Amino acid sequence: MSVDGVEMRFGGIVALAGVSFDVGRRQICGLIGPNGSGKTTLFNCISGIYRATKGGIAFNGTPVTGLPRHRMIGLGIGRTFQNVALFRSMTVRQNMLVGAHTSGRSGFIANALRLPAVRAEEHAANARADELIELLGLSHVAEDIVAGLPFGWQKRVELGRALIARP
Ligand SMILES: Nc1ncnc2c1ncn2[C@@H]1O[C@H](COP(=O)(O)OP(=O)(O)OP(=O)(O)O)[C@@H](O)[C@H]1O
Ligand SMILES: [Mg+2]
Structure with a gap:
């Protein structure tokens, strides 16, 4: 850079x-x-x-x-924010998956029809989310809404959301 x-x-x-x-x-x-x-x-x-x-x-x-x-x-430029900017009403896993949408290749129609390629992409994104959830020590709160988590954990979720796109 x-x-x-x-x-x-x-x-x-x-x-x-x-x-x-x-x-x-x-x-x-x-x-x-x-x-x-x-x-x-x-x-x-x-x-x-x-x-x-x-x-x-x-x-x-x-x-x-x-x-x-x-x-x-x-x-290949990912980022986090000084004051976390998460989707507050979504879970840890859902927040991370938001970061994965850019690595998908399938378009609007393929998604609407849920073609096999779309399901394969979703599967890969979920597997990557699982890896990061584990790496960041968030397994016990993976399905929890982020708004209720301590700030430090929210920071980790943000890090996961950035890393899931492999910046
Ligand atoms: N949107 C904005 N409008 C006007 N001034 C701004 C804006 N954003 C930042 N500034 C000003 O620019 C300067 C740099 O601010 P900045 O937030 O980048 O500092 P920082 O190094 O990140 O500080 P901190 O360590 O407190 O996070 C400050 O004087 C700040 O008030
Ligand atoms: Mg600052």
């Missing part, structure tokens, strides 16, 4: 002033800074929630600036 001269202004507030860095393949990179220094704003620019007022962001050589948000995961 290559972030090049990214600037983000909110009216008079300059939240990001010319941020540039590269993250290599398989590199693990942490971003630290005091409250209000612009970390979340940068993640929002990278994932397309905000459009940077200047500069460019590229992933695997593809410019992502201005790309619709729903295309991000197709490129």
